[in-house]
Amino acid sequence: MTNTDHETITTNGLSAVLELVALPKFLLYILGNTISLTGSSIQRIAILWFLWNEAKSTAVLGLFALLSFGPSMITLLYGGLLADTVDQMRIITWSKAVLTIQALVLVIAVPFDMLSINLVLALAVVQSLIYGINQPSNLAFISNSVPRRLLGQALTLNTVGSYVARVSGPLLGGWILSTHGLQMAFVVNFLSYLPLFAAIAIVGSITSSSTHVDKQSSHQRIAGGFQIAVGRRDIAVTLTAYLATAVTIRSYADFLPAIVDGSSTDHALFLGYLNAAIAVGALLGTLPTVYTATNYARYVLLIASNITLACAVVFLFYPTPFPVRLLLALVAGMSTVIGGVGAQTILASLAEDSSRGRVLSIYTLIFRGGPAASGAFIGVVAAKYGMASTFAAASVLCGLVSAVAWRERQQLRVGQ
Numbered sequence: 001m002t003n004t005d006h007e008t009i010t011t012n013g014l015s016a017v018l019e020l021v022a023l024p025k026f027l028l029y030i031l032g033n034t035i036s037l038t039g040s041s042i043q044r045i046a047i048l049w050f051l052w053n054e055a056k057s058t059a060v061l062g063l064f065a066l067l068s069f070g071p072s073m074i075t076l077l078y079g080g081l082l083a084d085t086v087d088q089m090r091i092i093t094w095s096k097a098v099l100t101i102q103a104l105v106l107v108i109a110v111p112f113d114m115l116s117i118n119l120v121l122a123l124a125v126v127q128s129l130i131y132g133i134n135q136p137s138n139l140a141f142i143s144n145s146v147p148r149r150l151l152g153q154a155l156t157l158n159t160v161g162s163y164v165a166r167v168s169g170p171l172l173g174g175w176i177l178s179t180h181g182l183q184m185a186f187v188v189n190f191l192s193y194l195p196l197f198a199a200i201a202i203v204g205s206i207t208s209s210s211t212h213v214d215k216q217s218s219h220q221r222i223a224g225g226f227q228i229a230v231g232r233r234d235i236a237v238t239l240t241a242y243l244a245t246a247v248t249i250r251s252y253a254d255f256l257p258a259i260v261d262g263s264s265t266d267h268a269l270f271l272g273y274l275n276a277a278i279a280v281g282a283l284l285g286t287l288p289t290v291y292t293a294t295n296y297a298r299y300v301l302l303i304a305s306n307i308t309l310a311c312a313v314v315f316l317f318y319p320t321p322f323p324v325r326l327l328l329a330l331v332a333g334m335s336t337v338i339g340g341v342g343a344q345t346i347l348a349s350l351a352e353d354s355s356r357g358r359v360l361s362i363y364t365l366i367f368r369g370g371p372a373a374s375g376a377f378i379g380v381v382a383a384k385y386g387m388a389s390t391f392a393a394a395s396v397l398c399g400l401v402s403a404v405a406w407r408e409r410q411q412l413r414v415g416q
Contacts, residue, residue, distance in 0.1 A: 020146060023146065025145070025203045026154070029141075029142075029145075029199050030157060030158060030161045031195075031199065032197075032198065033158075033162075034161035034165050035196060036096070036193050036195070036196040037161065037162050037165035038164070038168050038169045038172070038192055039103075039188055039189035039191070039192025040099075041165050041168075041169020041170060041173065041275075042169045042170075042173040042176065042185050043103065043106070043173075043185060043186060043189035044169075045170050045173035045185075045271060045272060045275060046173055046185035048061070048064070048254070048257050049177055049267070050115070050182060051064055051117060051257075052257035058255060058379045058382045058387070059379045059380055060117065060379075061257060061375075062251075062254070062375050062377075062380060062382075063376060063379065065254040065372060065379070066372045066373070066375060067121050067125050067128065068372065069128055069369060069371055069372030069375070070128065070368075070373065072128040072129060072131045072132035072365075072369070072372075073132070073365055073368065073369040073372070074129065075129050075130075075132030075133050076132040076135070076136065076362075076364055076368065076369075077358070077362075077365065079091075079132050079134065079361055079364075080136040080357045080358040080359075081357070081361075082133065082137065083136040083137040083139075083140040083141075083356075083360075083361070084140070084355065084356070084358055086137075088137040088140055088144070089137075089200065089203070091134065091137040092134055092138060092200065093197075093200055095130050095131075095134035095137075096134070096196060096200075099127060099130055100190065102123050102126055103186065103190040106186040106189075106190075107183065107186045107190050110182055110183035110186065111183065132368070135361075135364045135368075136357045136358075136364060137357070139364070140357040140360060142155065143155070143348050143356060143360075144356075148349075151348055152289070152290075152293075152345045152349070153290055155341060155344055155345050156286050156289045156290050156345075159282075159286055159289075159337055159340070159341050160283060160286050164283065165279075170271070170272040170274075170275030171272050171273075171276045173272055174270075174272020175269070175272070176188060178269055232350065233411045234350055234412055235359065237405060237408040237412070238302075238343055238347055238350075239343075239347070239362065240401070240404070240405045240408070241299065241302050241339075241343065241405035242302065242339065242343040242366055242367075243366055244306050244398050244402045244405060245310075245336075245339060245398055246366045246369075246370025246371060246374075247366075247374050247401075248310075248374055248394040248395070248397045248398040249313045249374075249394045249398050250309075250370065250371045250374070251371035251374050251375030252316065252317075252332065253275065253278060254371075255317075255375075255378070255379070255387060256271055256274050257271055258387055259274065259317065260274065270322070274326065274329050275329075277326045277327075277330045277333065278329045278330070278332055278336070280330055281330035281331060281332065281333030281335075281337075282334060282336060282337035284330075284333075285305075285334035285336070285338040285341075286341065288301060288338060289301075289342060292342070295345075295350070295412045296409070296412040298345060298346050298412075299342070299346065301339070301342050302339045302342040302346075303405060303406050305335040305336070305338040305339035305342070306335070306399075308334075309331075309332055309335035309339070309398070310395035310396075310398045310399050312329075312331040312335060313328075313391050313394075313395055314391060314392050314395045315328055316328040316329060316391075317387040317388045317391045319388075340367070347363050348360060374394070378391070
């Protein structure tokens with residue numbers, strides 16, 4: 001399939017969104033998943049609040065970021081292979097079942113005085129490993145359940161759902177923490193899985209996995225995914241452009257508790273406001289992605305969003321009035337989603353059906369593994385040199401990698 005073919009499969013604008021809304025099973029799955037993600041967002045802000053109050057250490061926050069994302073690097077590539085060979089909805093169902101048990105453990109731990117930093121970090125590892133199995137199937141299921149020309153808008157709607165969760169989750173989480181306490185936040189997350197399982201039961205399996213019998217081993221097929229990522233210049237440059245923020249500054253959200261500490265007697269609410277501002281910006285960032293019709297245009301937006309995010313993060317961690325920080329958080333959220341949806345849509349449209357799960361698993365590997373590695377490093381460095389200086393240096397590095405990626409933009413030109 002040529003680049004020209006890839007460019008003409010996308011319908012842009014409101015008409016495409018309306019077509020997607022008319023697909024009831026697709027919409028029901030997105031709704032159920034959004035409710036579940038809202039619960040996960042509530043749990044995450046509760047855990048960050050707990051860790052900061054227990055340790056008052058950026059190194060602990062960095063370790064949590066590492067354990068929340070790093071272990072998924074072990075399972076992501078196999079998750080991508082499973083997405084290409086096994087029924088995707090079955091993988092999603094079992095993955096969510098394990099996460100529901102993990103949520104229940106937190107609910108039980110609070111009243112029995114078992115909640116500790118070690119338990120939270122251990123459960124973060126479990127959640128990360130399951131994420132690596134689930135996410136490639138989630139992205140491939142969404143990509144395969146809609147007409148190919150609506151792929152960009154389908155992925156955008158999925159992103160809208162996730163960021164609706166990130167808007168409502170932090171606000172609800174901050175309110176729940178300040179009024180009902182830690183356990184209620186964990187209870188709400190546990191209950192949020194129920195609508196998702198109801199949606200899964202109704203939706204069933206929209207698409208089936210590949211029935212092609214491949215004599216290659218699992219390791220050979222995974223290596224084949226990397227060969228596609230490196231051998232296809234258009235795919236390789238897209239991954240490089242996305243890598244620019246992933247390995248430098250995109251872990252910034254995990255260090256927000258250090259910003260709000262000392263800003264107010266009610267740190268939980270301020271933390272919720274900052275996270276919600278990021279999510280509101282992300283929702284605004286979905287608008288240009290809906291109306292972007294070519295991969296080249298998406299790539300230009302990806303590079304521009306990298307530079308914008310770097311600038312926003314630099315000033316976010318410098319001492320500024322809280323309203324200014326809210327505005328910077330909003331800009332950061334907008335830039336994050338423009339780049340993420342753009343890269344994801346480019347890769348999903350360029351990849352063939354038989355390899356899409358593996359290509360998207362490499363994207364998710366960068367999405368998860370980059371912030372995990374950089375977050376741990378930033379946490380240690382910031383403990384010595386401060387948050388502002390550390391993120392300033394990381395933002396400069398992001399700009400340099402983005403500049404290199406910008407020189408390769410012709411790879412995404414139509415017909416070249």
